[in-house]
Amino acid sequence: xxTKQYTEEQEQIAxxxxxxxxxxxxxxxxxxxxxxxxxxxxxxxxxxxxxxxVSQHLKELKDAGLIQGEIETPKVRYCINRExxxxxxxxxxxxxxxxxxxxxxCCG
Amino acid sequence: xxTKQYTEEQEQIAxxxxxxxxxxxxxxxxxxxxxxxxxxxxxxxxxxxxxxxVSQHLKELKDAGLIQGEIETPKVRYCINRExxxxxxxxxxxxxxxxxxxxxxCCG
DNA sequence: AAGACAGTTCGTATTTTTGCGAACAACAAA
DNA sequence: TTTGTTGTTCGCAAAAATACGAACTGTCTT
Numbered sequence: 001x002x003t004k005q006y007t008e009e010q011e012q013i014a015x016x017x018x019x020x021x022x023x024x025x026x027x028x029x030x031x032x033x034x035x036x037x038x039x040x041x042x043x044x045x046x047x048x049x050x051x052x053x054v055s056q057h058l059k060e061l062k063d064a065g066l067i068q069g070e071i072e073t074p075k076v077r078y079c080i081n082r083e084x085x086x087x088x089x090x091x092x093x094x095x096x097x098x099x100x101x102x103x104x105x106c107c108g
Numbered sequence: 109x110x111t112k113q114y115t116e117e118q119e120q121i122a123x124x125x126x127x128x129x130x131x132x133x134x135x136x137x138x139x140x141x142x143x144x145x146x147x148x149x150x151x152x153x154x155x156x157x158x159x160x161x162v163s164q165h166l167k168e169l170k171d172a173g174l175i176q177g178e179i180e181t182p183k184v185r186y187c188i189n190r191e192x193x194x195x196x197x198x199x200x201x202x203x204x205x206x207x208x209x210x211x212x213x214c215c216g
Numbered sequence: 217a218a219g220a221c222a223g224t225t226c227g228t229a230t231t232t233t234t235g236c237g238a239a240c241a242a243c244a245a246a
Numbered sequence: 247t248t249t250g251t252t253g254t255t256c257g258c259a260a261a262a263a264t265a266c267g268a269a270c271t272g273t274c275t276t
Contacts, residue, residue, distance in 0.1 A: 005156065006132070007135075007138075010131050010138060014128065014131045014134045016125075017126070018125070019125075019129075020129075021126030022122055023119050025122075026114065026125075027115075027118055029203075030203075033203075033206055033207045033208060033209065035208055035209070036211075036212060037209070037213055040224095041222070041223085049265075050266055051222090051224090052226095052265075052266060052268095053264070053265050053266070055224055056224095056225095056263095068215045069215060071272095073272080073273060073274080074222050074223085074274070075222060076222075079209055079214040079215050082207070082209055082211060082214070085209075088204055092200040092201070093200070093204075095138075096193065096196055097197060099193055100142055100144065101140070101187055101188040101190055102144055103144075104144060105144045106144055106145050106187040106188075106190070107186070130234085132234095147252090149252070149253085159254090160235075160236060160237075160253090160256095161235050163254055163255085164233095167254090181252090182251060182252050183253080184252075184253060
């Protein structure tokens with residue numbers, strides 16, 4: 001049907017997935033997931049990109065809800081947003097675990 | 109370090125995530141995951157976008173390895189690529205299940 | 217007041233993504 | 247041979263993503 005939009009769940013997973021859809025952002029998330037928290041500078045240090053670009057990627061991850069940051073003058077502390085991280089974990093697990101394809105009439 | 113690249117795992121998750129990072133593609137994957145397989149026309153029918161656009165999204169999902177398609181003249185049958193789907197399931201589960209953040213020194 | 221420090225924001229350039237209609241290809245049916 | 251059916255590909259336009267240096271903000275330190 002041409003009128004129907006996408007479900008809220010599809011859009012939410014797409015939002016999370018889009019945020020995770022860049023190697024630099026995956027590296028940031030990996031780095032943050034390994035510890036309780038860290039500063040912008042620590043993140044910048046392990047990435048091969050300019051600080052302005054790091055800042056932009058952090059903003060996107062924050063907008064997607066996967067991380068959060070707070071000023072700890074003169075630095076900025078970033079960490080995983082545990083609540084949404086858990087939501088993402090559940091959504092991806094449910095979605096990817098729900099394939100009905102048996103292969104019996106499948107391509108290949 | 110400015111010289112290091114991203115890990116293969118980070119790039120692989122990013123590839124899958126990028127493919128899933130659009131509502132239309134999530135809708136396609138949802139639709140395909142519900143059944144063994146279906147034709148292009150069935151997919152086009154449930155999406156609010158032009159067939160050329162649907163074809164493009166299908167191509168991206170295929171390039172990412174999440175689906176596969178085969179000609180069944182005069183139609184084209186699409187289905188989930190079970191092998192990579194399972195790989196994606198494992199990668200996302202491992203990644204999202206591996207957060208060390210305790211909240212003890214976390215923002216918020 | 218002047219610097220130094222830690223990040224963010226701005227302006228800009230390049231590339232990629234998204235979307236569509238029109239044209240096309242392949243094949244079956246009339 | 248002409249027509250119809252099913253999708254893909256092409257060409258284009260608009261929007262978004264990516265990346266960077268320069269400039270800026272706010273807060274300490276001197």
